[in-house]
Amino acid sequence: MEPTQISEDINSPKKTKKNRRYVLNLTIIFLVAIGFTAFTLFTDDNLNAVLEAFSQANAWVIAGILLMMAAVVLIESTILFILARLYTTRYNLRKGIGNFFIGIFFSHITPSSSGGQFAQAYTFKKQGLDLANAASILVMHFLLYQIAQVFFGVLALVFRFQQFASQIESVFIGDVRIPIVSLSLIGFGINFLIIFGILLLASSKFIHNVLINGIVTLLGKMKIIKNPDTVKANLQLQIENFRIELKRLQANKAVTWVLLIMFFVRMVIANAIPYVSALAFPTINLGNSNLFDGIFMSAYLQVIVAFVPLPGAVGFSEFFFSYLFASLFGGYSQTIAPQLIWRGVTFYLMLILGAITLVVYRFGSKEAFLDAQQKSFVDIQRETIEFRRQTSEFMMNTQEMKTVNFQHRMSKMARDFFGFKRRKVDRHGRELTTKEIERKTKK
Numbered sequence: 106m107e108p109t110q111i112s113e114d115i116n117s118p119k120k121t122k123k124n125r126r127y128v129l130n131l132t133i134i135f136l137v138a139i140g141f142t143a144f145t146l147f148t149d150d151n152l153n154a155v156l157e158a159f160s161q162a163n164a165w166v167i168a169g170i171l172l173m174m175a176a177v178v179l180i181e182s183t184i185l186f187i188l189a190r191l192y193t194t195r196y197n198l199r200k201g202i203g204n205f206f207i208g209i210f211f212s213h214i215t216p217s218s219s220g221g222q223f224a225q226a227y228t229f230k231k232q233g234l235d236l237a238n239a240a241s242i243l244v245m246h247f248l249l250y251q252i253a254q255v256f257f258g259v260l261a262l263v264f265r266f267q268q269f270a271s272q273i274e275s276v277f278i279g280d281v282r283i284p285i286v287s288l289s290l291i292g293f294g295i296n297f298l299i300i301f302g303i304l305l306l307a308s309s310k311f312i313h314n315v316l317i318n319g320i321v322t323l324l325g326k327m328k329i330i331k332n333p334d335t336v337k338a339n340l341q342l343q344i345e346n347f348r349i350e351l352k353r354l355q356a357n358k359a360v361t362w363v364l365l366i367m368f369f370v371r372m373v374i375a376n377a378i379p380y381v382s383a384l385a386f387p388t389i390n391l392g393n394s395n396l397f398d399g400i401f402m403s404a405y406l407q408v409i410v411a412f413v414p415l416p417g418a419v420g421f422s423e424f425f426f427s428y429l430f431a432s433l434f435g436g437y438s439q440t441i442a443p444q445l446i447w448r449g450v451t452f453y454l455m456l457i458l459g460a461i462t463l464v465v466y467r468f469g470s471k472e473a474f475l476d477a478q479q480k481s482f483v484d485i486q487r488e489t490i491e492f493r494r495q496t497s498e499f500m501m502n503t504q505e506m507k508t509v510n511f512q513h514r515m516s517k518m519a520r521d522f523f524g525f526k527r528r529k530v531d532r533h534g535r536e537l538t539t540k541e542i543e544r545k546t547k548k
Contacts, residue, residue: 130214130416137420138453142445145423151438158386158442166385167446173374173381174450180371181205184364188245189229191357192238203462204228210459213417213452222247231466244350249361251300253368257376257404258293265401273429285409285428292408307348317341376403378451379426382443383434389443394433402429417452 146152179202186201207228212221222243229239273285306313317337325333354361380399383389406429410418426447427440434440 130216134214134416134419134456137415138423138448141420141423145427145441149438151441154388154438155442155445158388161387162442163385163387166381170378170381170385170446170450173378174454177371177375178202178205178455180367180374184246184249184367184371185225185242187360187364188242189232189234189238191353191360192234192242195233200232203466204232206455206459206462207466209455210463213456213459216414216416217412228466240346241350241353244346245354248300248303248347248350248354249364249368251296251303253365253372255297255300257369257372258296258408261401261404262293265398268398269402269405273432285425288409289405292405292411295412296408303344303347304351306344307351313344317344372404373400375451376400376407379403379406379430379443379447380433382446383430383439385446386442389439390435391433398433399430402433405429417456422452423448 146155182198182201182205184201185204186196186198189196189201204225208221208225211224212218214220225243226236226239229242230236234242269289270286306316317340321330321333321337321340324330325336330336377396377400379402380391380394380396383391383399406422406425409425410422413421415421423444426444427437430440430443431437434443
């Protein structure tokens with residue numbers, strides 16, 4: 106059965122509207138970035154302190170930060186490469202790198218990173234994969250990323266929460282008090298509930314039905330949820346998607362564990378960049394902190410800004426970075442120079458490289474590629490779900506057969522190694538004698 110093809114035809118007014126939206130988002134990003142940086146530098150004579158810090162910066166450490174970011178890109182691209190190779194042997198690492206940069210570009214220029222998955226799905230299609238396989242890859246990527254992120258968050262809470270809570274105070278924006286500790290706990294809690302809810306709903310159809318048919322209907326009657334039928338349909342689709350791809354991951358357990366380890370290593374490297382950025386400046390005293398403090402502080406930062414509905418969380422990422430890392434770097438003014446390196450390497454450099462990659466791939470004028478929005482990726486999942494369900498069940502059944510055969514081979518190897526032989530019995534359960542076995546063998 107072939108997956109239903111999604112039309113790529115877009116009328117000119119819609120495409121023009123989308124292009125204008127992306128231009129607007131890019132304008133917002135750079136205006137907010139320039140405005141926030143200018144405000145920070147020209148407040149309390151921070152400009153002189155930053156210029157002095159950069160005049161003494163260690164170029165080798167900055168080069169090491171670029172290598173760290175290159176390692177993050179390589180790991181992410183390798184993850185996409187491995188997932189794609191589950192479907193085709195013609196996918197190479199170069200394609201994975203291109204797919205990563207296009208995904209990161211659209212994630213950075215759309216609110217809450219909503220456009221990245223759609224862009225990556227059509228990039229996979231451009232690279233020779235079916236949209237059904239592209240949807241599978243991206244849903245599996247999401248699941249594995251969430252699992253690794255929850256595990257990383259648990260480590261941050263276990264090993265550094267007490268220190269984090271004792272050092273970080275609430276932030277005031279005008280008269281508004283922002284409790285940073287509460288925001289971080291909410292962020293970690295949401296991440297945990299997302300992956301726990303996905304695993305629970307995907308594994309239990311009873312809870313799945315209770316949630317959708319019971320709770321959503323009740324909330325609809327209470328007028329808390331508008332259009333409950335639409336909400337039900339979307340929940341059904343997403344949960345079924347997760348159920349299908351979890352089966353596929355279970356059918357490839359070795360690959361799943363390798364990818365989880367790679368995601369974890371990628372998070373360690375990415376979260377280490379803020380602290381390493383401070384190491385580039387001799388003027389910053391890091392005697393009261395270590396690399397692990399920086400890694401876990403960065404993890405708190407990520408969960409705080411993850412739900413900011415602005416492209417790239419621009420402005421908010423820089424703001425909370427300075428307040429969080431002030432306790433490690435010795436003051437607010439000491440965080441500005443490391444923040445410029447961290448944000449420049451992890452966000453703006455990736456944005457530029459993503460734009461260059463997009464130009465090289467020559468999307469936009471020929472396809473519906475620039476129609477990158479979350480509901481479009483949902484459409485892809487909806488259109489391809491039946492095909493993916495069949496391939497997932499086939500893969501699961503095939504893996505079960507392989508597991509049984511593998512167990513039989515291992516059992517035989519163990520018996521041969523230790524000199525044991527399996528007892529041979531007749532249909533009544535009586536053990537056969539040596540002569541009876543020889544007679545049956547001759548026959």
